[in-house]
Amino acid sequence: MRRFRSIFLSLLLFMMFFVPQISMAETLDNNVPDASPAASVPILKSAISLPMAGARATNQLNSARWLVHKDAVEGTSKLRLVIDTSDPVIVSSTLDGNGPQLVLDIKGAVVGDVDDSITLDGQIAEKVRFIKKDGNNSQAVVDLPAMIDDGDYKVFTLKSDTANKKSFRVVVDINKPVPKVVYNFTPGLRNKVIVIDPGHGGSDPGAIGPNKVQEKTVTLAVAQKVKAMLENAGAKVLMTRQTDVDVYGPNASAVDELKARTIVANNNKADVFVSIHINAFSNPTVGGTATYYYQKSNYDALLANCIQDGLVATGGLQDRGTYSAGFYVIKRTTMPSILAELGFISNPAEEKLLSTYQFQQQMAQGIVQGLDKFFSQAAKRGGGL
Ligand SMILES: [Zn+2]
Numbered sequence: 543m544r545r546f547r548s549i550f551l552s553l554l555l556f557m558m559f560f561v562p563q564i565s566m567a568e569t570l571d572n573n574v575p576d577a578s579p580a581a582s583v584p585i586l587k588s589a590i591s592l593p594m595a596g597a598r599a600t601n602q603l604n605s606a607r608w609l610v611h612k613d614a615v616e617g618t619s620k621l622r623l624v625i626d627t628s629d630p631v632i633v634s635s636t637l638d639g640n641g642p643q644l645v646l647d648i649k650g651a652v653v654g655d656v657d658d659s660i661t662l663d664g665q666i667a668e669k670v671r672f673i674k675k676d677g678n679n680s681q682a683v684v685d686l687p688a689m690i691d692d693g694d695y696k697v698f699t700l701k702s703d704t705a706n707k708k709s710f711r712v713v714v715d716i717n718k719p720v721p722k723v724v725y726n727f728t729p730g731l732r733n734k735v736i737v738i739d740p741g742h743g744g745s746d747p748g749a750i751g752p753n754k755v756q757e758k759t760v761t762l763a764v765a766q767k768v769k770a771m772l773e774n775a776g777a778k779v780l781m782t783r784q785t786d787v788d789v790y791g792p793n794a795s796a797v798d799e800l801k802a803r804t805i806v807a808n809n810n811k812a813d814v815f816v817s818i819h820i821n822a823f824s825n826p827t828v829g830g831t832a833t834y835y836y837q838k839s840n841y842d843a844l845l846a847n848c849i850q851d852g853l854v855a856t857g858g859l860q861d862r863g864t865y866s867a868g869f870y871v872i873k874r875t876t877m878p879s880i881l882a883e884l885g886f887i888s889n890p891a892e893e894k895l896l897s898t899y900q901f902q903q904q905m906a907q908g909i910v911q912g913l914d915k916f917f918s919q920a921a922k923r924g925g926g927l
Contacts, residue, residue: 730917752888767903819884839878
C-alpha cells in the first residue's frame with residue numbers, strides 16, 4: 543500500500559466519520575429548525591444553564607417534537623427529541639435500571655402546554671411522557687424498545703434564539719444500538735465462506751518497486767494461489783477480483799472502489815475477509831511482513847495474529863507484528879477481517895522474492911495455515927461476540 547494512499551485513506555476515513563455528523567446537523571436544522579448547531583451547548587449526560595435574572599416563575603415545557611435521521615453511509619439511525627421551554631432549565635438524565643427507559647429530570651420548569659405524551663415510531667423510542675414532579679420541576683420519561691448504554695445517547699441544551707424565534711430547548715439524541723453479531727465458529731476450512739481481496743487492480747497499480755514490479759500483480763497472484771489451496775480444503779472462496787481490473791470500475795473514487803470490495807464480503811455473509819497488499823517505504827532497506835485488523839469483535843485480532851504467524855512461518859521475512867488500523871476494507875466489512883502487507887515492494891530483495899512463483903506460493907500457504915489456525919482457535923472460544 544503506497545504511503546500517500548494510506549494518508550488519503552486516513553483523510554477519507556476522517557471525512558466518512560465527520561461528514562455525516564455535519565450533514566445530520568444540517569438536515570435537522572432544516573427539518574427541526576430548533577436544532578441549530580451554532581447555538582448548541584453540548585454537555586454530555588447533563589445540560590446545565592442557570593436561570594436568567596428576571597426569569598418568569600412560570601417556566602414550563604411548551605412543546606416537543608422528534609425526528610429520526612438515517613445515515614446512508616454509516617447505516618445508522620439517530621433519534622433527536624427537542625423540548626421547548628419558556629426559560630433555561632437544568633437537565634440531568636439517567637437510564638432507568640427497572641426497564642428500558644431514559645429519564646430526564648428537568649429542574650425549573652413545570653409541565654405546561656406540551657402534550658402529556660408523544661408516541662414515536664418505535665424504532666429508537668416508543669413514547670415520551672411528560673410528568674409533573676413537584677411545583678417547580680418536571681420529568682420526561684422516554685420509553686425505549688430495548689435498553690441502551692450510556693454511550694448511546696446524549697442530552698444537551700440550546701439557547702434561545704430570538705432572531706429565529708426559537709425558545710430555550712432541551713435536546714436528546716439517541717443512537718439506535720447496532721445489533722451485535724454472534725459468531726459461532728467451527729474448526730476446519732471446509733464449507734467456510736472466505737473472501738480474498740487482492741489489493742488494487744486495473745487502473746490502480748498500487749505500489750511499484752524499484753524494478754517496476756506492481757503491487758496489483760503480486761496481490762492477485764498470491765490471492766489466486768490462496769483460492770486454489772482453500773478450495774482444495776473444501777472452503778468456498780469469493781474473490782473481490784479475479785483478473786487485473788478495478789472492482790467498482792476504472793478510475794472510480796477510492797470510496798466506491800473500496801466499498802465494492804466490502805460489499806462482496808457483506809452480501810455473501812462471509813466468515814472472514816482477507817485483504818492482500820504489499821507495503822512500500824522510502825527507505826529501501828526496510829522490509830518485513832505486517833498484518834492489520836480493526837477490532838470489531840473479539841476475533842479480528844485473533845485472525846490477524848494467526849495469519850501473521852502463518853506468513854512469517856512460511857515466508858521467513860521480518861516479523862513486523864500486527865496492528866490495529868482503520869483501513870476502510872477491514873473497518874467496513876461486518877465479519878472478522880484483516881489486511882496483510884506481505885512484504886515491501888520498495889525493498890529490492892523483497893520485490894524480487896514477491897515476484898517469484900515459489901515465494902507467492904509460500905505466502906499463500908502462510909495465509910491458508912493462518913486461516914486454519916484461526917478457525918480452530920475461534921471454535922475453542924465457543925459462541926460469542
Ligand atoms: Zn496496497
